[in-house]
Amino acid sequence: MKIDPNSPADLSAQIAKAIRDAIMSGDLLVDERLPSEAELSEQFDVSRPTVREALKRLGAQSLIRTQRGATGGAFVNRLRFExxxxxxxTTSTLLLSMNDVSFGTACEARYALxxxxxxxASERRTADHLATMRAETHRQSQPGLTDEAFCASDVAFHRALVDAAGNPVISYQxxxxxxxxxxLMNMxxxxxxxxxxIVGLHSQIADALEQRDGAAVDMHLSALADYTNTLAQSIIDARQAAKANN
Amino acid sequence: MKIDPNSPADLSAQIAKAIRDAIMSGDLLVDERLPSEAELSEQFDVSRPTVREALKRLGAQSLIRTQRGATGGAFVNRLRFExxxxxxxTTSTLLLSMNDVSFGTACEARYALxxxxxxxASERRTADHLATMRAETHRQSQPGLTDEAFCASDVAFHRALVDAAGNPVISYQxxxxxxxxxxLMNMxxxxxxxxxxIVGLHSQIADALEQRDGAAVDMHLSALADYTNTLAQSIIDARQAAKANN
DNA sequence: AATTTTCATTTGTCAGACAATTAATCGTCT
DNA sequence: AGACGATTAATTGTCTGACAAATGAAAATT
Known part of the structure; x- marks a missing residue:
């Protein structure tokens, strides 16, 4: 492992990249121990704090984990779905809030996906998934619920739907x-x-899922997407009108 | 900003979390300058290297950027889609390679999404998207192409298709x-x-997109999904058979 | 043989220093 | 007065050396 000394500086970034590349290329295997910080600083010919900064970068991406003590060190981390x-x-939330993505765009993406x-989901849903969706639907119909709690329950409902597809890659994405x-919904x-x-549509989705009717699930989801969008639009319009009146 | 001194150690992680939370809650706005490292180390009552490690963590997630010099410092970064x-x-690739996700599962997720x-895409595709897809399709039909180049072109084709949907959130996801x-394909x-x-199916997809026939696009994509899966399965079977023979 | 103690290794943290970069400020000259 | 160059101050980047804390292994003791 070597680094380019006449690169646009930031040694710790270069070192992090070198190690990241080694992990991604398979040079470093899962659970393999990296050299100690002292050894790394010798190998890369930098000081220990610089090596540490590089390791923290990798730690922030869950690429490595560290352990103190005699047999400790930095280990290549098995990246888990969780x-x-x-x-x-985190990234998705910040992307939406920092790039003034419209509600419509985000909503379209969510429902399309x-x-x-x-x-x-209609093929693979288990009783568990269905029970979660029923429970969340029921919670959503309780009168005293705050808007935040309603939205949180909405998310839980949809996560159950996604998980019902039984594909961890899809769930992750x-x-x-x-x-x-x-x-965005909280607003x-x-x-x-x-x-x-909304609760009515959720019930219909759950019903369709119970009967393993994929087409119906799709249809009701589509209806929910339309309704959510219309609702948001009318609220945005109302706010703009109120603004114009002031 | 304060941190819990009797937490399970790792001061730099706590500090990173505190700043990350401040960014996500909106306490720190985009392009706002954080206090200098010296000031932060005073505020949190830790040393500068510890603060630096925390900042590197945030930098690795593109949450902040740093600049040297008189008016430099760490700034809240506008997280861009790119x-x-x-x-x-990076994360998706490692997830697949480290959790022995089967080709079938990954393939299913990719095509379903x-x-x-x-x-x-059929509603919004521009001439540009179409041109890219045609160009990649053409490249894929050239005889001397390595498998890697073929796969890379395949990815480029499908990215153009995704981008044609004209929704940055979808493109990102x-x-x-x-x-x-x-x-996985490279194997x-x-x-x-x-x-x-495959090239034939790509052509059909491009044709359908040109005619803005969403249903046809969907159908051919589905066919491509089936074919890719069948192909991979037959190769896996062949390898296992060869293995059994040895 | 089991338990305790010691020890070596490694990460976590600190203090202080210097280099490099950069913008603002100050002088100087025209 | 204005343009241009030198100085300066602030800030990040890096280094050195040190000590604390955790932790497993080895040694000593019972």
Missing amino acids: DAYGQQI ERSCATL LAGAVEAMQP ITFSARSRET | DAYGQQI ERSCATL LAGAVEAMQP ITFSARSRET
């Missing part, structure tokens, strides 16, 4: 699309009427 | 699913015959 979920959600689970919508005030409509 | 692509691809673009497949040896079939 670890990746969190990062995916989610609809791709309809067939698989959609975690971001589904969860990142919550901050909407749901009337009793609109909640009722 | 930056997020890279992380998404990609099919959700069919309708949108699917970047991982599409690109992370390449290492397949494509016969002249199978290449021909």
